Amino acid sequence: MYTFKTSVKLHDTDTAGFLFFAHQFKIAHDAYEDFMEAVGLGFGRIINASDFLLPIVHAEADYKAVLGVGDKLSVQLRAEKIGKTSFTLAYNLVGLDGSSAGKVKTVHVCVDNIKKKKIPLPEKLRKALETIA
Amino acid sequence: MYTFKTSVKLHDTDTAGFLFFAHQFKIAHDAYEDFMEAVGLGFGRIINASDFLLPIVHAEADYKAVLGVGDKLSVQLRAEKIGKTSFTLAYNLVGLDGSSAGKVKTVHVCVDNIKKKKIPLPEKLRKALETIA
Amino acid sequence: MYTFKTSVKLHDTDTAGFLFFAHQFKIAHDAYEDFMEAVGLGFGRIINASDFLLPIVHAEADYKAVLGVGDKLSVQLRAEKIGKTSFTLAYNLVGLDGSSAGKVKTVHVCVDNIKKKKIPLPEKLRKALETIA
Amino acid sequence: MYTFKTSVKLHDTDTAGFLFFAHQFKIAHDAYEDFMEAVGLGFGRIINASDFLLPIVHAEADYKAVLGVGDKLSVQLRAEKIGKTSFTLAYNLVGLDGSSAGKVKTVHVCVDNIKKKKIPLPEKLRKALETIA
Numbered sequence: 096m097y098t099f100k101t102s103v104k105l106h107d108t109d110t111a112g113f114l115f116f117a118h119q120f121k122i123a124h125d126a127y128e129d130f131m132e133a134v135g136l137g138f139g140r141i142i143n144a145s146d147f148l149l150p151i152v153h154a155e156a157d158y159k160a161v162l163g164v165g166d167k168l169s170v171q172l173r174a175e176k177i178g179k180t181s182f183t184l185a186y187n188l189v190g191l192d193g194s195s196a197g198k199v200k201t202v203h204v205c206v207d208n209i210k211k212k213k214i215p216l217p218e219k220l221r222k223a224l225e226t227i228a
Numbered sequence: 229m230y231t232f233k234t235s236v237k238l239h240d241t242d243t244a245g246f247l248f249f250a251h252q253f254k255i256a257h258d259a260y261e262d263f264m265e266a267v268g269l270g271f272g273r274i275i276n277a278s279d280f281l282l283p284i285v286h287a288e289a290d291y292k293a294v295l296g297v298g299d300k301l302s303v304q305l306r307a308e309k310i311g312k313t314s315f316t317l318a319y320n321l322v323g324l325d326g327s328s329a330g331k332v333k334t335v336h337v338c339v340d341n342i343k344k345k346k347i348p349l350p351e352k353l354r355k356a357l358e359t360i361a
Numbered sequence: 362m363y364t365f366k367t368s369v370k371l372h373d374t375d376t377a378g379f380l381f382f383a384h385q386f387k388i389a390h391d392a393y394e395d396f397m398e399a400v401g402l403g404f405g406r407i408i409n410a411s412d413f414l415l416p417i418v419h420a421e422a423d424y425k426a427v428l429g430v431g432d433k434l435s436v437q438l439r440a441e442k443i444g445k446t447s448f449t450l451a452y453n454l455v456g457l458d459g460s461s462a463g464k465v466k467t468v469h470v471c472v473d474n475i476k477k478k479k480i481p482l483p484e485k486l487r488k489a490l491e492t493i494a
Numbered sequence: 495m496y497t498f499k500t501s502v503k504l505h506d507t508d509t510a511g512f513l514f515f516a517h518q519f520k521i522a523h524d525a526y527e528d529f530m531e532a533v534g535l536g537f538g539r540i541i542n543a544s545d546f547l548l549p550i551v552h553a554e555a556d557y558k559a560v561l562g563v564g565d566k567l568s569v570q571l572r573a574e575k576i577g578k579t580s581f582t583l584a585y586n587l588v589g590l591d592g593s594s595a596g597k598v599k600t601v602h603v604c605v606d607n608i609k610k611k612k613i614p615l616p617e618k619l620r621k622a623l624e625t626i627a
Binding site for chain 3: 105106108109110111112113115117118163164
């Protein structure tokens with residue numbers, strides 16, 4: 096499990112006074128970016144200097160508690176499934192009281208940078224994902 | 229079915245050159261807001277002047293084609309399920325060529341504005357949803 | 362003058378109940394993108410298939426009235442200054458009552474796509490800007 | 495001076511490959527929120543439980559260097575001007591190499607929560623701002 100600490104910013108909330116639902120995905124992705132950076136696979140390099148991309152083909156979220164501006168969160172990231180050409184990440188947004196405020200899943204496929212055809216996960220990525228499986 | 233026309237803005241895309249996945253949810257919600265406004269249930273009034281709220285408890289999306297800046301979209305909105313205290317909206321993001329670029333679902337519960345307890349859908353909302361069922 | 366019609370979306374607002382200040386810039390830029398598309402200079406083509414880019418080097422905004430979710434706006438876009446290698450756009454966000462809710466300015470320089478050196482504005486762009494000067 | 499550390503996220507960038515200009519304001523505001531939280535004036539409390547609000551009436555930014563996904567930033571926040579009923583914050587976004595990638599200014603007025611009339615800055619806020627003047 097990889098843990099990313101963040102907090103709900105004013106621009107993450109809306110008039111109703113809580114986190115806007117789409118921004119829960121944004122916060123989850125921030126955790127994924129932080130993990131990838133930590134394992135030497137930062138997005139700048141992947142997008143501009145690698146031969147693969149990792150587009151998201153499915154995403155889903157459950158909302159369990161309201162989150163307001165300033166609320167501190169630990170996003171717990173796990174690799175739920177590691178396939179040959181795809182993987183599924185599961186994120187648990189945990190509040191200060193230790194309870195889950197929301198969950199997110201994203202399914203990624205690995206494609207080559209030119210033809211956008213599915214290719215096997217690069218070894219470096221597979222090994223990194225296995226550390227959080 | 230309710231149709232909302234929009235286009236992918238520069239700030240909806242990211243360095244990879246395509247729509248950032250979380251923003252597909254944002255675009256879907258824009259269509260929902262437009263529908264609610266059209267049926268006299270605009271969000272300003274619901275949040276500030278009604279006795280109910282409609283928080284999202286689940287959301288999911290599939291990504292079928294890459295979308296880039298300037299791409300024109302018709303978001304086709306349907307009420308997939310209308311329950312006693314909840315409803316599910318289905319959104320199909322259709323490109324100029326008529327094919328689906330992505331799909332979204334959001335599940336909403338109706339709660340009272342004070343105690344946040346589940347309450348039956350207001351008649352006006354139920355009737356509006358039935359027109360797009 | 363070029364006019365772009367839009368409305369304040371729920372995700373443009375924050376817990377205070379009004380448009381989040383940074384999103385006034387986003388709304389202004391939406392009008393600029395719409396104008397560029399209308400004159401055959403859509404951003405997809407500029408970024409991916411032209412030899413110039415138009416980075417923003419300065420931006421500023423004044424906030425004159427609060428804007429809430431659902432508020433309809435006409436963004437009135439003018440080219441305030443057209444220089445040899447740069448131009449300044451002025452945006453007036455006008456509400457339904459005809460009064461200004463906010464103003465934005467953005468200063469753009471034209472650079473070549475490779476070395477990012479200043480170059481003269483392309484004729485097509487200059488002529489398009491002159492139509493809204 | 496108050497320093498807030500952050501990094502450019504994928505959703506902060508656009509197809510051109512750099513930070514979308516409006517998001518420089520968002521990043522600056524994140525630093526302001528962090529500062530306010532640190533001095534006991536978190537936005538959740540101000541908006542929901544105080545008798546004053548601090549709307550932004552003017553904002554401006556200069557862009558000095560391109561910022562890409564993953565770039566680490568220190569946002570250096572200072573109170574440039576502390577008036578009777580208003581204050582101006584200046585933000586310097588400093589990259590890892592110590593040079594400025596961008597600057598932001600925001601002008602805030604203090605208004606009462608009911609009539610939205612200008613009122614003097616609360617003592618606690620004034621003292622907090624003086625620590626970063």
